[in-house]
Every structure is written in C-alpha cells, then in structure tokens.
C-alpha cells in the first residue's frame with residue numbers, strides 16, 4: 001500500500017515537474033487562458049463605444065481634491081436607484097470619483113464604490129507602492145472653474161485637467177486647448193460593483209479542473225484611454241515583443257489578443273507575443289514628434305488586459321474626437337480592485353519617467369559588484385565545481401564578480417539550507433571567492449517545503465504565516481520541493497519575520513559576501529490554475545489572491561531585500577534578483593527576463609524587453625546570456641555576450657539539461673572574443689555606475705531607446721535593435737547568423753565614433769557597415785566624455801584603485817562633456833553625501849573638472865586617490881604635443897596612444913598621457 005502511494009507520488013512529481021526539466025516540450029499555450037476564456041476580458045471587449053451612461057454630479061472641491069459622484073444618466077434620482085437595487089439591477093449605485101493634483105504635472109484619478117452605501121466588501125487598494133514623499137507633493141485645490149459644462153482645474157503652468165460631467169470624461173490638455181490624454185472619451189468605462197448574489201446565479205469559474213469560487217462575483221473595471229499627438233505607445237511589460245506596441249484590435253489585426261498583465265511562470269515563452277510573462281507594470285507611455293511624451297499608470301494588482309486599438313477600430317461608432325490631432329486609443333481591463341490612475345504630462349521622455357518614478361520610486365543604487373559580470377548555471381554542482389569554474393576564469397584572464405548557486409545547492413529544496421554532501425563548507429567556499437573580491441548568490445524561492453522537520457515550515461505554520469486556501473486552511477501547492485506552502489508576504493509583520501531569516505545566525509553557512517536570488521515568485525505553483533495560485537486563495541486582511549496576484553512577487557522581493565539590509569544593520573546595500581515584478585520593484589533590486597531560449601530571435605527580443613523595463617522604471621534588468629533553454633551555437637553565444645555586456649544586469653545562465661557553456665569551452669578564438677566582450681563591460685564600469693546613479697536620482701534608465709535621446713527624430717521611434725547606453729553610447733546588436741553587414745541609423749546632427757576603431761561616422765544617416773565576429777558595432781556620440789578603467793583585473797573590487805581613462809569625443813564645435821560618479825560602491829554612505837560627482841567639460845581646447853556634489857565634510861566625505869592616467873581625444877588634431885595642467889602647473893605630453901589597452905591591433909589616437917590629476921579635485925588641462 002505504502003509502495004503504491006509512493007509510486008503515485010513519484011508519478012505525480014514527474015508529471016508536474018517534467019515540463020520544467022526538459023526542453024523537448026515547447027510553449028504550453030493550452031495551460032493559459034486567452035481573453036475569450038477569461039470572462040471579465042470577454043465581457044469588457046464585447047462592449048460597444050458609448051455604452052457607458054455615467055455622468056459626474058455634485059462636483060465640488062473638498063480636502064484639496066476635486067470630488068464628484070458618478071451616477072447613471074437618468075438615475076440621478078435616489079428613489080429610482082433604490083427601486084433598481086431591489087429589482088436586482090446592477091451598476092446603479094453612485095461611484096465616488098476624486099481628482100488630485102501633484103507637483104510636476106501629475107494628475108491622480110480615483111474611482112471606487114461609496115463606502116457609505118455598504119458595499120459587501122472594501123475593494124483592494126495596493127499598499128506599499130506609492131512613495132510617501134510623493135503624497136507630500138499634493139497641491140491643494142481651492143476651487144474648480146466651470147467652463148461650459150467642463151470642470152477645469154489647474155495642473156501646472158502649461159496644462160489643465162478637465163472633468164466633463166455629461167458624458168463623463170477626464171481629460172488632460174494644454175493651455176492651448178490641445179488634448180494630451182483622456183479617459184472614457186469612447187464611453188467604454190465600466191465598473192462592476194460588488195453586490196449580493198441573485199438566486200440561481202453561478203459565480204464560479206472553472207479552468208482545467210480548477211474551480212474559482214469567486215465569492216464576491218463580478219467586480220471588473222474597464223475604460224478607454226487616449227493618447228494624443230503620439231506616433232506610438234510603449235511600456236506595459238512584461239511581454240516578449242517589440243518596443244513600440246503593435247495594435248491588438250482594429251482593422252486588419254488578426255489573431256487579436258490584448259497585452260496580458262498577469263504574472264506567470266511561462267515555460268519556453270515565444271519571442272513575439274502579447275502573452276503575459278513573469279512581471280506586470282501597468283504603465284504606458286505615448287510619444288510623438290510634435291508634443292513629446294505622456295504617460296498613464298494604473299495602480300492595480302489584479303489581472304489586467306490592455307488593447308492597443310488600431311486607427312479605425314471605432315469606425316462604426318459615431319464618435320468624433322478633436323480632429324487635427326493624431327491619437328492612439330487604448331482599452332484597459334482589470335478583474336478587480338479600484339481605479340487609482342495617474343496621468344503624466346511629460347513633455348519629454350525623461351520627464352515622464354521622472355514623474356512616474358516620483359510616484360513608485362527610483363531604482364536602488366546597486367553595489368558596484370552587481371553591475372559587473374555574473375556567472376550562473378542550474379547548477380554548479382558542488383564546492384569543487386565552484387572552485388574549478390572560479391579558477392578557470394582566472395586562468396583564461398576573464399573577469400567576473402559573482403558565482404551563483406541554483407536550487408540544487410539546498411538540502412531537498414529547503415531554502416536557507418545546504419546539501420552538506422555537496423557543499424560541506426559553504427563559509428569557506430564564500431571566503432575563498434571573497435578573497436578575490438568575488439561574491440556568491442544563492443536562490444531563495446517563496447514556496448516552503450511542507451516538512452515538519454524544516455524550521456521555516458514549522459514556524460510559519462505555528463504563526464499562521466501562510467497564504468490560506470478558500471476554506472481558510474494553509475494553501476498547499478506543488479513546486480520544486482513537492483508539497484509546499486507560500487508565505488503571505490503582504491503582511492508587514494510576516495515580511496519582517498522573513499527578513500530575520502537572512503541574519504547570519506539564522507541562515508547558517510551564509511557570510512557577508514552572500515546575496516540572494518528570488519525566483520518562482522509569480523508565484524509559480526506547478527499544479528495550480530495557469531501554474532499559479534488559485535485566485536480565491538486568501539491573504540492577510542481577507543484579501544483575495546485575485547486582487548493582488550501581480551504584486552505577490554513584489555512583496556516577496558521587498559521582504560528579502562529588507563532582510564539583507566537588516567543583517568548588516570543598514571550598512572550594506574542589498575542585492576536581490578527577482579523574476580516577478582510590479583511597479584516599485586526597482587526600489588528592491590534587479591530583475592531578469594526569465595526562461596528564454598538559445599535562439600537568435602530571443603536574443604533580438606531581449607533588447608526591447610530590457611528597454612521596456614527601463615522605460616517603466618526598472619533600470620536594472622537583463623536577459624540570460626546564451627539563452628536559458630537549449631544549446632546556443634558558439635556564434636550565437638558570442639553575439640549574446642557582445643549584446644549582454646551592455647545589459648544593465650549582465651549574467652550568463654543555463655538550464656541544467658544544457659551542455660556546459662562557460663566562456664572558455666568553445667575554442668581559443670571564441671574564448672578570446674567572449675573575454676573581450678566581458679572586458680568591454682569592465683572597462684565601462686565607471687560609466688555604467690554613473691548611469692546607475694542617474695537612474696537612482698532621476699529614474700532615467702541605464703539603457704534607453706534611441707528616441708529618449710533624440711525625441712524629435714521620427715526615424716528612431718520604431719527602432720529596437722539599436723539602443724543607447726546612457727546618452728553617450730549607441731549599440732547595434734547582431735541578431736542573425738553569419739552576418740557580414742548591418743545597417744545602423746545614427747541619429748542627430750553630430751558624428752559618432754566607432755568605439756573600437758575611432759572612425760567617425762556622420763549623424764542623421766543610415767550606414768551600411770561590415771561586421772566581423774570580433775565585435776558588434778558600438779559608437780560614442782560626438783560631444784560626450786566617457787570615463788573608463790582600462791586595466792584588466794579579476795573582479796571589479798580589484799579595480800577599485802585603478803586610474804581612469806577619459807575618452808573625449810569632440811563635436812563639430814570641438815566641445816564635449818560627461819560625468820563621473822564614484823562612491824564606496826557598497827554602503828549607504830552616499831545618501832549622506834559621501835561621493836564624488838564630477839562634470840567634465842571640454843571647450844576652447846581646455847578640459848575642466850567641475851564638482852557636482854554638495855560639500856561633504858568629515859565622516860561623510862568620500863576619499864580616493866584615484867587619478868586620471870589617460871585622456872583620449874577623438875576628433876582632435878594630432879598636431880598638438882603638450883598640455884598644461886592647472887593648478888599644479890605641470891606639463892603633460894600629448895602623443896598618439898592606443899584607443900584601447902587590448903592585445904592585438906588597436907588604432908593610435910591623440911592622448912594626453914599621465915596628466916597626474918586626481919578625480920577628487922578641481923583642475924583644468926589646456927592643450928597647448
């Protein structure tokens with residue numbers, strides 16, 4: 001009997017886990033629901049324009065907000081309303097609307113049920129996402145102006161917000177009268193209010209043998225949002241698709257599926273699909289040449305589906321919206337929650353991201369090591385394997401900073417434990433890496449093995465810290481360890497308890513150089529509906545899982561990052577990589593694009609995916625270099641390293657069924673070229689780190705679509721094969737096998753310098769370039785200065801005291817400028833002003849280093865003796881032979897030197913050698 005039971009269990013494990021172990025299966029479309037199989041989506045999509053009959057009444061200013069009721073037209077009368085209620089009619093109670101204005105041109109719209117009308121339940125509003133500092137930026141409205149039936153409030157100098165009463169519409173427009181964004185202009189707004197179940201009504205939903213009880217019935221919300229004077233819309237990750245979002249509905253759109261936002265563990269995802277992946281950010285940007293950029297964000301954690309509507313989609317309706325302005329209409333649908341939406345007026349792309357990140361937070365500044373190269377594999381088998389891989393990197397002169405351990409390092413997938421047969425001395429192992437300045441990352445997932453001898457499980461059970469099923473029992477689902485329960489991270493008390501688990505006492509075998517990887521936090525449940533948690537599972541505060549599904553991984557990530565901060569008493573910046581994400585994730589760490597495949601098309605789509613994450617606030621992201629599933633041909637692997645070296649998060653990773661693929665396994669030539677790709681990243685670390693700081697301060701992403709730097713160049717709007725790293729470097733990936741040539745559009749009026757050859761190319765032109773396997777094209781924009789560290793070391797730590805190289809690329813006025821940000825790369829002291837921030841300006845033949853940091857004194861001062869050892873002058877006449885350094889009055893030589901310190905041929909370019917200046921100081925260098 002016992003044997004049969006075990007056999008049954010064994011077969012079940014194989015069945016559930018098999019898709020995750022092998023690569024013979026492809027994307028399981030049938031596991032997941034499409035819009036037609038998702039009742040709220042199907043209902044919403046079948047609605048016709050102008051079917052909303054709500055009007056705004058009782059408009060007034062109260063508590064600094066504009067408030068109104070939304071009631072059905074012709075039902076303003078309370079008695080009628082009452083009658084309808086009794087007849088069981090729905091949608092007839094008044095909704096409460098409020099509009100609030102915040103500084104920097106931000107409008108917030110909230111719509112919810114009226115609590116005084118006793119709804120069956122308070123609808124869920126997502127906590128812990130909005131920055132407290134943002135709430136302080138509220139501008140108190142004092143009055144509302146009534147202009148011909150429109151209620152108008154001031155937004156900022158240039159813009160105003162309008163609430164139209166009949167029919168109800170919210171509009172943001174310029175003082176010139178031109179619309180920027182609007183909501184419900186097509187009358188698609190619908191809000192299914194919670195109500196008592198009618199007799200005989202069936203609220204349950206069934207999917208593949210799972211029943212969702214839906215005890216509160218239909219509660220979805222949908223509405224249309226229009227963006228004016230835009231050519232494209234962008235954002236709403238995570239989808240493996242183009243940067244500029246393709247229409248999903250309208251004339252000529254076949255196979256019409258909306259963009260889905262529902263965090264899912266999708267096995268072998270397709271490279272071109274609106275299907276929802278591991279994370280969700282309901283934030284969309286519109287961009288056009290004439291007006292610029294605008295943004296719309298809906299803070300809601302339930303399943304969402306978004307249509308981008310193609311021109312003519314509403315041809316059959318009689319709507320005429322303002323002519324003379326182009327427009328993209330979109331349609332937003334969510335299963336539950338409230339309307340809590342934000343409009344951002346821009347007008348530039350960086351303005352919109354600043355506005356959005358003022359609401360949800362900017363990216364945390366990572367430790368320097370985290371911005372370098374990471375080596376991962378499922379799995380590095382044991383301590384010997386770890387040691388071998390580590391020493392091979394040194395043997396092959398390839399730098400790396402972090403070695404990762406996947407799930408197999410644990411004792412039976414019990415996180416915070418070690419398989420002591422394979423890893424008998426984890427502390428020693430970490431210390432050996434740390435001696436070379438290297439770190440280790442281990443995986444900690446949210447599913448907890450239901451094993452009574454496992455201390456985490458015991459405690460979580462005793463304390464009642466697990467998510468509950470619809471019957472109120474600890475939810476039991478299947479994941480890597482087998483039967484598992486899931487910590488309820490929505491509760492702050494539980495997050496704090498979880499955080500304690502990372503202390504050195506509790507996480508036995510961990511050391512200060514160990515950091516964390518949070519995976520499977522969508523959450524992934526192998527035997528759950530759509531491989532996730534049932535929507536009727538219950539969280540703290542009686543919140544249904546459906547209401548917060550997309551934020552579950554966010555809370556888990558937050559709790560883990562909090563734990564790492566706590567273990568070093570707030571003196572060490574955490575590093576936590578997460579697969580699932582939500583708005584605000586950027587405050588807690590990095591994300592990656594999950595289980596991609598070793599195919600050229602997947603390399604190509606990784607670029608728009610990473611760019612989209614950056615546009616929506618997540619500056620620190622990357623894709624598995626080489627592709628997680630499958631075995632990349634050496635050429636693909638090399639091309640992936642060449643692109644990956646520019647991802648903000650740069651990590652090689654592979655599934656355990658794949659062949660080993662460490663950089664030295666593909667012959668000498670490939671090793672040399674992969675080494676060079678990784679060296680380029682190390683060389684550019686000072687530049688990357690400066691960009692990470694920029695993201696931390698202003699939200700501006702590290703890698704950017706070309707249109708972010710060239711917002712009025714229409715030629716860039718649809719580009720997603722080339723991208724900018726900061727404002728100075730343009731990179732063009734190679735995404736096809738055996739490529740001999742590639743076309744690259746170099747925007748703007750200034751030239752671009754090939755970063756390897758120093759050759760100048762004219763801007764504003766598409767160049768057809770020859771390519772070899774040696775590198776992918778990368779250009780420095782004329783008019784910029786890039787800080788580098790050129791000496792080759794084993795890890796970023798070992799480069800700490802190395803001197804800098806400044807690469808000055810002169811523009812047509814023989815000018816250039818750039819920045820350098822430096823701090824201790826590790827602690828939070830930078831928040832007290834302990835950093836160096838310089839602006840370098842080259843003009844009139846003179847380079848000046850200007851301080852941008854506030855004056856810091858005593859303890860808060862960051863000190864380094866690092867100097868500048870070379871200053872490369874691209875576009876400078878070779879005739880000059882000397883330079884004068886001031887205030888030291890020293891002379892320095894100007895002579896031809898190598899553009900890069902790399903073996904083999906490298907062109908000679910005018911270089912100021914050993915100017916002897918420190919990066920901490922003010923100085924000038926005049927070319928004589």
Ligand code: NOJ
Pocket residue numbers: 378406407443519520579594595628653654655
């Ligand atoms: C799924 C993750 O996406 C992948 O990167 C990882 O290797 C496996 N889980 C095993 O932990």
